[in-house]
Amino acid sequence: MIVGERKPLQEIIKAVEPFEKILVLGCGECVTVCMAGGDKEAKETALAISVARKRAGKPVEVKSHTIERQCEFEYLEAGRKLIEDADVIVSLACGVGVQTMNMHYEDMRTLPGINTTFMGMPFQQGVWVENCLGCGNCVLEETMGICPIARCSKSMLNGPCGGSQDGKCEVSKETDCGWHLIVERLMKFDKLSALEEVKPPKDWSTSHSGGPRKMIREDVKL
Amino acid sequence: MTMSNLQKVLNSGAFVVTGELGPPKSAEREKIEHHGHLLGGVVDAVNLTDNQTAIVRTSSIACGKILVDMDIDPVIQITCRDRNRIAIQSDVLGAVALGIKNILCLQGDHANFGNEPAAKNVNDLDSMNLIRSLKNMRDEQVFIGGEKLEAPIDIFIGAVENPFADPFEYRAYRLAKKVEAGVDFIQTQAIFDMDRFERWMAKVRELGIHKKVPILAGVIPIKSLGAARYMKNNVSGMIVPDEIIDRIKAAENKKEEGVKLCVEMIKHLKTIEGVAGVHLMAVAWEEIVPEIVERAGLLPRPKFD
Known part of the structure; x- marks a missing residue:
């Protein structure tokens, strides 16, 4: 599987500073399994952005959603309404998913919310290793x-x-x-x-x- | 084909002494010449390290040319870490054109040890197929990609082996593989754990490798307790037993004890069947080399026309 790790929240918060309507988009495949970019992490990230913006005195609308597989065009239609309604997408998919999103929704900005680390496997609970x-x-x-x-x-x-x-x-x-x-x-x-x-x-x-x-x-x- | 001084001494059957010079983190030719003067005449050839421990220093080939100009026989180290096969083969041709003959093939310490930890580690080749590739350039006049060299080159191919790395049981076999790949001489990692080195040499003899390739045993004179501890804890692939640390610690004159220990080791290594010489790595303590070689009874060095 593809293993990833969420970017530091401060980095994500800084990247979305210019935007008012933000959608955090999880992916239901590898990044869900490695607990970096699934539905749970999308909700947590959305909440963190929302809280940070409120504290900064610039409250913002942050939604979250998860697409079953962000790395294939045919799955990306499922979230069209939510996606087009946002100013910016923070994708918690791997680098492949982020690029598929940018290709498919070429008038939108989709930013990476995780660092794609490697192809590997969960070796122990909480430990992933690269092996290809x-x-x-x-x-x-x-x-x-x-x-x-x-x-x-x-x-x-x-x-x-x-x-x-x-x-x-x-x-x-x-x-x-x-x-x-x-x-x-x-x-x-x-x-x-x-x-x-x-x-x-x-x-x-x-x-x-x-x-x-x-x-x-x-x-x-x- | 003309032989390098190192080849001549090896062929003469004399116990060989090679030294090592660590190029500076500057372009000061006089520093390289100064160390060259200290080593020239008391060792048979001088290794020039290739950005050792992944720290940026003057190029080993450039330093080698400076030694050639001083009539000292250089051994150019080439690691696989920083250059791909295009650059390595090109550098080998350049080195030969500058009068350099001895080339030592190494894998190279990982870049995360050095002063450019963010560097890309190249490792296009590995140390084993680098040996084979250089042999093919020399013996078959062919580059890795299959194209022919326009004229033959004459090089003397060296490699390293580390008896202190693991898996220990495989280490002598790995040396045999380097011989199979085409190596002409071997220098080992620095020895402090003599017992382990002797066990490795026993296996080397059992496999008959010592008859196929001359093995120069690596030694480092310990300059201070700090240096001994640093090698024990921070240098990859090295074993420094506690007895050595304790001996330096107990000594009143630590430098003298370091020299004494080094001389004792050289004298002992000389008695081990299959050890063709020593490789003396007194990097950052080059000035001690003449004294060590003298006290080990290895002066004067053989001279050839």
């Missing part, structure tokens, strides 16, 4: 299902580097060394010899390095 960078050329089969691109701080194909200690990455003692996990798992399956071959430089052209990506499938096109 969407590089466009999956190597998980070679690394026992642990991604060296996302889970090694240096995206090494021939790790671990010399900064791996006690199973942790040199970047932070809170971060597991992805390559330590790979080596351990290979040993568990008695497959350490899989690392003998030198992996050549990665072809990054399938990743964002190749430019903004677009996928076209003739078989499903209308």
Whole structure:
């Protein structure tokens, strides 16, 4: 799933300062699951903006609403009346949702209310971890299902580097060394010899390095 | 092809001594020359660090050229952190054109250690495929992308290995992989935990790696108790046992104790089968190097025409 974190309230409040009719728009997908931009957070954010503006002596009308999936055009019609009635939308969807909104309602301003952090998973209650960078050329089969691109701080194909200690990455003692996990798992399956071959430089052209990506499938096109 | 001084000393079978010079956070050529004068003649080659610990400093290649001008054999460090394959291959050609031969391949400390923590970490290549890529440039005259070099280049490819990183059981195998990738010489992370280094070397010998590649054991003279503690707590991939800290702490003359410890370690390393030399990293204490090399009984250094 896509994981996000709400922007600091002060940043949101400052961004909507010039506006009088504000709609905070939650999304019912990933950001609801990661408790950053669902209906509950949309209501809380709307209330916080409202209170802050009242305190500042500039009361304002703030509504909230949630759309099931902000990243697809066909879902965006559901909130048309509320959306067009506002001066500005604060979207609590991921960066994809914010852009879909701006494309679909091109005469409106839709501002981001969350920072999209990564593609990952809830590892424990309240803990999310990144585990895919969407590089466009999956190597998980070679690394026992642990991604060296996302889970090694240096995206090494021939790790671990010399900064791996006690199973942790040199970047932070809170971060597991992805390559330590790979080596351990290979040993568990008695497959350490899989690392003998030198992996050549990665072809990054399938990743964002190749430019903004677009996928076209003739078989499903209308 | 002409050999670098480092290659010549390695080939002669003499116990090799390499040094290290940390480029300044300035463009003061005289500082680099000053350190060059201290190291030249007492070590066989001098490493130039590449923005070590992700701190912006003068380029290792530029410093290498200054040493070439002083008739000192430089070892240029190249990390994968700051440059993609276009820049790295271009810099290698530039370094060779400037008379530099020894190139040490490293991954590089993550940028969040340094003075530009907001920098983008490039890591287009990793240290392993960097070794292979340089070997291919030299032996096959081919760039990573497949195009041919217009003329051959002659380089001597080094790499590092860290016996103090984990998983320990994999570390000797990783060294074997670097040999497979095409490395010509190895310098290790600084050794303070001799017991662990010896266990690693035992595995290296068991795998026969020491016969395929010369291994230079890394040592750092401890200048002060603060420096020892800093290395223990703040330098990634380093192990400084408490006994070492306690020994420096107990000493009246801490600098002398640091030198004594370093000399003892070098003398001991010399007795370990498969250790072809030492890599002496006295960064920010370059002036002590002649004394250490002398007291370790490693002077005069071999000279070749």
